Amino acid sequence: MLARIVATRLLEIRQSLRLTPQHIDTADNNPDLPWEFSAANKEKETLADMISCRYAIGDAAYHFQYEPSIKWPLDVRVALLVSMGEALALYSCTVVKEIVSHYPSNYKQSAVIPLLDLAQQQHGGWLPVSAMNAVAKVIEVAPIRVYEVATFYSMFNRSPVGKYHLLVCGTTPCMIRGSREIEDALLKHLGVKRNEVTKDGLFSVGEMECMGCCVNAPMITVADYSNGSEGYTYNYYEDVTPKRVVEIVEMLRKGEKPLHGTQNPKRTKCGPEGGNTTLHGEPKPPPCRDLDSC
């Protein structure tokens, strides 16, 4: 009887952990929704693109946008709006084009992961079906080939996440150093379950596998989607404690940017606590046979 209860409980846990690879049709995840790569990808543009696009938008448009006190005649405003729209469309296309240009023209589908990443950053940290369809159109493959990739990688979120997506590393070194307590502290503080978004839409907590920071375990990652793709950051907070992660969350809530890296004031980067214990001076050269004496 007990074994059965344990087994069913285990199954429940497993199923709650597993995000089904099927698409769930919600109001904001309808495949028929229009979706386009937007102009909000400034971070990724090359210098040439930046210049050409700035040039295309033009000074007048800049003034029009940022100095609304100037009274422009209506036809000028309409013309400006049209040219601005065109320029912006061109601009967003150039970012996508730039990504696609990294790959041979007959293997356009290689760009699927960078484009999905761009789409995810632009769309507040998650990929609706319509965004995947837009990617499929750019790389000229059937949409299912994009869905396959997006469902394979756990870094692509297919349901909404918070503006700050907190990822707790759950792999062995971090787990031994207390990642479960860290996650519990986060979930308790935010009052959500794993992969749930807080009511204000600011935070969500997920789990990730090893992010290569074992020397500073335990660690969390904060994916910041609050400023779209141009202000997107993906920062590691290492050597965290249950108390410290709550502080980080509160700082983020206030709009502050806590210093990323190790949170242990006694450590610098991945060095040992309290300064080096070895390697104090210039290391000695390796012992070498005296060749001249032979």
Add this chain to the structure above:
Amino acid sequence: MGLGLLASRLIRPQKTAARNLLLRSIVTKPELQSAEPATTPQPDLPPRTPLGGARVHFPNPDDAIEVFVDGYPVKIPKGMTVLQACEVAGVDIPRFCYHSRLSIAGNCRMCLVEVEKSPKPVASCAMPALPGMKIKTDTPVAKKAREGVMEFLLMNHPLDCPICDQGGECDLQDQSMAFGSDRGRFTEVKRSVVDKNLGPLVKTVMTRCIQCTRCVRFASEIAGVQDLGMLGRGSGEEIGTYVEKLMTSELSGNVIDICPVGALTSKPFAFKARNWELKGTETIDITDAVGSNIRIDSRGPEVMRITPRLNEDINEEWISDKTRFCYDGLKRQRLNDPMIRGADGRFKAVSWHDVLAVVAEIAHQVKPEEMVGIAGKLSDAESMMALKDFLNKMGSNNVWCEGNGPSPNADLRSGYIMNSGIGGLENADVFLLVGTQPRVEAAMVNARIRKTVRGSNAKVAYVGPPTDFNYDCEHLGTGPETLTEIAECRHPFCSTLSNAKNPAIIVGAGLFERSDKDAIFSAVEVIAKNGNVVRPDWNGFNVLLLNAAQAAALDLGLVPESSQSIESAKFVYLMGADDVDLEKLPNDAFVVYQGHHGDRGVYRANVILPASAFSEKEGTYENTEGCAQQTLPAVPTVGDARDDWKIIRALSEVAGVRLPYDTVGAIRSRIKTVAPNLLSVEEREPATFWASLKPDVTKKMSSTPFEAAIDNFYMTDSITRASKIMAQCSALLLKK
């Protein structure tokens, strides 16, 4: 121990045997005395035959390499995989994901074999064979590897064989019996997967899926619908469409065959029968002009399912959904008894004796030129021969087969068959489709074109109404003007055609119904001449027929004397003809309908003669490439129905013009005098003469654009129109 051996032991004196034993123990073997080992240890193995007719074709004799499978040397061409080499050597390697007609995935790991000097077992399906490779398929390493893989596969596979439709023909079941362990060590909870809705034909039980991805590869490579994919990862991996989508392919039923487990099974066949209860009859399909080779699985008097049979030249190992699922039409709307329409307009069942007397009497009342006989699209050659002979003996020559148009051209065989053959289409590099949509007219021909397009990047262009193909296809125009442009070399496509090495032109038989068909055909012949389509070594001029009866009807010369005969007809004999236009038929005409389904033809009929369907009779059919094939009876006939030719033979006796044949053999020897090619079964008889013998056509083409010959792929004849499954398909899968 054999009886002879026992007897010889009894006879043989015991003493000698004992002495022999003693002698044997002191014999020394000469090879053991020599110091150096034998130069070439010749394996003492019986020669093995390649598996399942595995063919070894050496494109270049220099590229032959030799590998050793279990010590047995085999010569194979370079580039073959280890698995193929083992097949040639007669060793069956267990496999799930590997399929010879699909791309290699290498993800099931069931085909692991040991290769000498390789540190680990190798997946033989994905490993190219190298010269001198020593492959071992029967060693403890290979056996242990298979057992381990099988244990992993069975970890998440439910043990629901008793309620699984694949039971008895399941690769996983068979291979776990042959290669698996007798117990598993997995004690956790098995995963479960949500079932997907793929439409009315394919039932899914996705928990049973072992992720071999055969269906994904089939859908994207052969069927050309990019709907299925592998979603998720790890234990959450599953086959699906992500967004809810039906599988809208005309070949979707084939995923049932290629699925090695019971994840994809036939929805109409679900829980109907077990495969060991079924009797298989190897026959051919008649729902289109391809003549796909099929096996009808029946239980008692009922057709339970239809599965494909391998024929490399015609359908490879696929069949269309119409072929596979039309069988429930054989059970509905059948005509059981001879019937006569009474004065009240209702049919009354009568005896064969009475009905034949009535028909014979009326046949004698009308003038010979007022008699018309029309063979249906499902008629076999024997019955068409009998119909033509009967009407000729009655003095009429107005007999034709529906679909061949009012004035068919039966003079030159090259003008109505697929001259390059269905398999021969693979050699073409440019296709021009004129007034045809092979995807709905002949799905297997379309699969062949798609294979060519994928394999050798062949170009395809079509003239006709805009439709969607499942390969890249250029739309040149909609009607005869485009054809004239190409014929006069004013069209950019002309250069493509003339630069092609093996150009193929496929003309749809839907054009036979047009009044300007002779002009169209002569225009196509001009294009063929300009493009050098017909050469001694290559004939790329093809006509794609629509119906199973068409080619044989033209071979037998079922050509009406006058194209307007139906307007003055007083006695019409419809032999399964349902789609013939009877609008202009005079009201006082007497219509005899002989057929197996109460379909369109029955509405106008005065007399019904029940006949047997293709699954119930022996008949010869010629497919669109000119290959004669025979059906075999799989199930008994329904009610009081008889074979078509027997009915006509009986009627001829009652009418006093007895036809001189009483057996199938006798009627076939009659056919031999008219079209001997119909007797060389399963052999493609190419056409001898080319259209250059034809007289010049003076008529001009009309400007009416070409029309689609078939508007509903799933319902084209009386059997498919009676089928419930086909009705569901056309309701759900056809694009509105």
